[in-house]
Amino acid sequence: MIYLVSTIKKQFQILLFSLMIFTASSHAADTENYLNELHQQAVKQQLWKHAEWLNLLHYEGDGSSPDDYVSQVVDQIFFLTDDGANDPKSELSAALTGIFDATTSDDANIQCRFVARSDWLREKLNIAASSLPEVHCTKYLQWRENVQPQQVTLIFPTYHLNSPSSMYGHTLLRLDPGKDKDESKWLSVAVSFGANIPEGENSILYTYRGLAGGYRGLFVTDHYYKKIQEYNRIEHRDIWEYRLNLTPEETERMVRHIWEIQDINFEYYFFDENCSYRLLELLEVARPGIELTDEFIVAAIPIDTVKSINRSGLIENIEYRPARATVLSYMLEQMPEDHHELVIKLSEDIDTLQDPGFTSLSEEEQRNIIETAYKFLRYQQSGKDQNRDIDKRSFQLLKVRNSYPVSSKPVVPAPVSPENGHNSKRASFAFGERLDNYYGELGFKMSFHDLEDNEVGFLRGASINMASLQIRAEENEGISLYKLDVIDIFSLAPRTPFFKPTAWRVYTGFETELTNDVDQLVYHVTGGGGGNWNVFDNSQFYTLATGRLEINKQLEHTIEPAIGFITGFLSHFSTSTARLEVSGEHFTDGVYRLRTQYIHNFVISTNNSLKIYAKYQWQDNNVEFSDINLSYQYYF
Amino acid sequence: MKKIIAGLILAGASTVANAGSAGGDGCGWGQALFEGQTGPASHVLAGITNVITGNNTFGMTTGTNGCSTTGTLSYSGKSVVSSIMNEFSEDVARGEGEALNTVAVVYGVEPQDRDTFAKVMHNNFAKIFPNEDVTADEMMASIESVMKTDADLSKYVA
Numbered sequence: 003m004i005y006l007v008s009t010i011k012k013q014f015q016i017l018l019f020s021l022m023i024f025t026a027s028s029h030a031a032d033t034e035n036y037l038n039e040l041h042q043q044a045v046k047q048q049l050w051k052h053a054e055w056l057n058l059l060h061y062e063g064d065g066s067s068p069d070d071y072v073s074q075v076v077d078q079i080f081f082l083t084d085d086g087a088n089d090p091k092s093e094l095s096a097a098l099t100g101i102f103d104a105t106t107s108d109d110a111n112i113q114c115r116f117v118a119r120s121d122w123l124r125e126k127l128n129i130a131a132s133s134l135p136e137v138h139c140t141k142y143l144q145w146r147e148n149v150q151p152q153q154v155t156l157i158f159p160t161y162h163l164n165s166p167s168s169m170y171g172h173t174l175l176r177l178d179p180g181k182d183k184d185e186s187k188w189l190s191v192a193v194s195f196g197a198n199i200p201e202g203e204n205s206i207l208y209t210y211r212g213l214a215g216g217y218r219g220l221f222v223t224d225h226y227y228k229k230i231q232e233y234n235r236i237e238h239r240d241i242w243e244y245r246l247n248l249t250p251e252e253t254e255r256m257v258r259h260i261w262e263i264q265d266i267n268f269e270y271y272f273f274d275e276n277c278s279y280r281l282l283e284l285l286e287v288a289r290p291g292i293e294l295t296d297e298f299i300v301a302a303i304p305i306d307t308v309k310s311i312n313r314s315g316l317i318e319n320i321e322y323r324p325a326r327a328t329v330l331s332y333m334l335e336q337m338p339e340d341h342h343e344l345v346i347k348l349s350e351d352i353d354t355l356q357d358p359g360f361t362s363l364s365e366e367e368q369r370n371i372i373e374t375a376y377k378f379l380r381y382q383q384s385g386k387d388q389n390r391d392i393d394k395r396s397f398q399l400l401k402v403r404n405s406y407p408v409s410s411k412p413v414v415p416a417p418v419s420p421e422n423g424h425n426s427k428r429a430s431f432a433f434g435e436r437l438d439n440y441y442g443e444l445g446f447k448m449s450f451h452d453l454e455d456n457e458v459g460f461l462r463g464a465s466i467n468m469a470s471l472q473i474r475a476e477e478n479e480g481i482s483l484y485k486l487d488v489i490d491i492f493s494l495a496p497r498t499p500f501f502k503p504t505a506w507r508v509y510t511g512f513e514t515e516l517t518n519d520v521d522q523l524v525y526h527v528t529g530g531g532g533g534n535w536n537v538f539d540n541s542q543f544y545t546l547a548t549g550r551l552e553i554n555k556q557l558e559h560t561i562e563p564a565i566g567f568i569t570g571f572l573s574h575f576s577t578s579t580a581r582l583e584v585s586g587e588h589f590t591d592g593v594y595r596l597r598t599q600y601i602h603n604f605v606i607s608t609n610n611s612l613k614i615y616a617k618y619q620w621q622d623n624n625v626e627f628s629d630i631n632l633s634y635q636y637y638f
Numbered sequence: 639m640k641k642i643i644a645g646l647i648l649a650g651a652s653t654v655a656n657a658g659s660a661g662g663d664g665c666g667w668g669q670a671l672f673e674g675q676t677g678p679a680s681h682v683l684a685g686i687t688n689v690i691t692g693n694n695t696f697g698m699t700t701g702t703n704g705c706s707t708t709g710t711l712s713y714s715g716k717s718v719v720s721s722i723m724n725e726f727s728e729d730v731a732r733g734e735g736e737a738l739n740t741v742a743v744v745y746g747v748e749p750q751d752r753d754t755f756a757k758v759m760h761n762n763f764a765k766i767f768p769n770e771d772v773t774a775d776e777m778m779a780s781i782e783s784v785m786k787t788d789a790d791l792s793k794y795v796a
Contacts, residue, residue, distance in 0.1 A: 185743050186736065186739050186740040186743045187736070188722070188736055188737070188739075188740040189718070189740060189743060189744075225718065227718070227721070227722055227740065228721070231721075231722075231725075373732070376728070383672075388672060388673060392672075393670075393671070393672040393770045394770055396672060396770070397671065397672075397767070397769065397770035400727055400728065400731040400763075400767070401731070401763065401764070401767075403731040403732060404730070404731040404760065404763040404764070407733075408732065408733030408734060408756075408757070408760055409732060409733065409734075410734055411732070411734065411735055
């Protein structure tokens with residue numbers, strides 16, 4: 003109807019033909035009768051209750067009560083009736099009338115504004131294109147000239163703990179030309195959903211509103227190369243690309259809907275109605291009958307949405323796009339270790355090229371050192387102000403590299419992809435002894451990954467946990483809350499001559515502490531920073547200085563500060579992970595605690611493991627005690 | 639060729655925002671090789687909820703922002719090439735890569751000529767990148783003059 007000139011021509015011919023037979027007035031009357039008939043059909047079929055209609059207008063609720071439908075869209079302009087956000091029936095009726103409205107022409111017509119909605123109505127009610135008023139959707143067609151995808155790829159920029167922003171990863175969609183088209187993916191269209199936040203928003207307010215609601219979200223489209231630059235280059239995050247098996251027709255349906263939601267504001271919440279959740283809604287529009295959003299009521303962690311998409315059988319192929327920093331690490335790993343010094347020297351001084359240590363190497367070795375030195379120099383500069391000297395040296399390195407023969411980019415072998423990792427939630431059952439009392443313990447963790455959890459599919463040394471609860475039933479004490487970690491982030495990226503990350507930890511919550519012979523729940527905020535080094539293959543040593551604030555009635559002040567430390571070893575074996583840690587804190591009133599902990603987690607399968615935990619603690623007044631347990635952990 | 643270049647018009651507007659900051663006033667693509675590679679300082683917070691910065695959301699307009707579009711590339715084609723200038727220079731130095739391929743696509747180079755394009759660019763690195771201060775504008779002019787001298791590539795810049 004609106005896409006092809008030939009159709010328009012045909013329509014025009016039909017129109018002319020109609021005019022010859024009928025008078026204008028009788029034609030209008032016919033249209034009215036036809037429209038009435040369609041309205042009746044829609045009512046008879048209860049078409050507004052159709053899942054596809056509800057998805058197109060982003061309604062939630064199942065219609066069990068009359069007021070139950072609520073659209074996630076907050077902009078009135080998205081609806082045709084005043085109460086459209088809550089009334090799918092009147093919206094459908096208005097849309098039906100709208101597509102027949104010959105008085106609103108071209109871009110303003112419903113056929114052009116809401117292309118997916120119009121198409122769906124036409125299809126469901128078998129409306130012939132020729133019976134609709136002729137419109138020219140200039141703006142839509144202009145947009146479509148540039149967006150002609152044949153397939154869709156789900157993009158998952160992975161975790162990078164040293165920027166807290168990317169702790170959980172992120173998802174977006176990429177619209178690609180057909181498989182047979184050998185064009186650049188860099189030019190594909192990336193579609194993502196993000197919070198629309200006024201510039202210069204206060205960060206505290208921002209965090210609060212992001213969690214509690216109050217922000218709007220928008221879909222954004224851009225060239226994919228900008229995403230590569232953003233994630234691979236600036237944020238040092240690997241990207242996983244999951245090609246979906248959406249057909250060209252399904253892809254087309256999604257693209258038409260994307261047109262409808264441009265500049266439209268949605269509800270936005272950090273935990274559930276976030277970037278990943280909204281993408282699931284787009285996929286539901288693309289493939290009718292698929293249900294992806296139902297399971298994400300409390301939170302939609304990006305990787306969980308990837309798993310859901312995978313379970314629905316949508317993933318066809320997986321590709322890995324390592325970050326520039328990952329490529330640099332790999333290049334360093336691949337070369338003899340005694341070349342590392344040359345890489346550093348060359349990145350600092352171009353005259354290293356004349357160094358006998360360099361000139362005596364083979365052509366290939368020289369080339370590798372030059373390429374690595376260039377990458378290292380650019381890595382160091384990422385996120386920093388421009389520096390003339392470094393630019394000059396970078397350019398000299400490129401020029402020298404150019405004098406060597408052509409070679410292909412090093413291919414970093416893909417690690418296990420993140421959707422194969424253990425699930426995000428965890429339940430645990432433990433049996434143990436503390437302060438000479440036996441206990442049984444029930445644990446639940448909302449998300450996400452501990453240092454000693456199965457590392458397959460995760461980033462080594464990166465731990466982030468939210469809402470982790472332990473309830474203990476003690477032999478002589480009854481049932482009580484033993485621990486509740488609100489948030490616990492522990493980042494242990496190793497320091498090398500090339501990478502200098504800070505190891506850091508922030509955690510806060512309730513925990514049980516024995517103070518002045520009283521064993522009770524205290525609240526604390528603890529944080530610290532330090533370093534982490536690989537001591538040998540698969541083993542890291544870390545040490546951090548910490549500060550702590552504790553609310554504990556047994557201490558001198560209501561809020562008592564302490565200084566402390568955490569230091570330990572983390573070792574990864576093929577199917578288990580061990581951590582030996584010594585930590586302590588000294589309060590301003592003289593109270594102190596010193597503890598040694600040993601944790602060993604044995605992986606049974608991806609979502610099952612057994613964990614040994616042993617702690618010995620020394621404190622003031624010559625108090626010392628132990629806490630040991632064995633637990634079974636189930637990830638779900 | 640025309641179709642492929644038209645396909646690049648998308649995201650024109652948002653590229654304008656970047657190019658504007660890097661390239662200074664007017665329409666020129668004045669940024670040098672290593673400019674515009676720094677990340678925004680506020681990124682840490684911004685990324686938590688994948689924040690949209692600026693007011694451009696659907697970078698899909700076809701405008702030219704008042705710029706002249708004479709020359710081989712369209713306004714958006716130019717903005718793509720200048721945005722990936724740094725990645726391109728690295729690929730040209732090595733002789734292959736995705737940025738190199740992307741620039742070939744932007745110039746409408748057909749698949750069968752892309753290896754030639756890569757080779758010709760690699761062999762003419764010194765012409766295309768005479769020094770670290772080369773601007774995107776100058777780089778594009780050199781790419782085109784190098785293409786003109788090659789039997790297989792001259793048709794794409796005719």
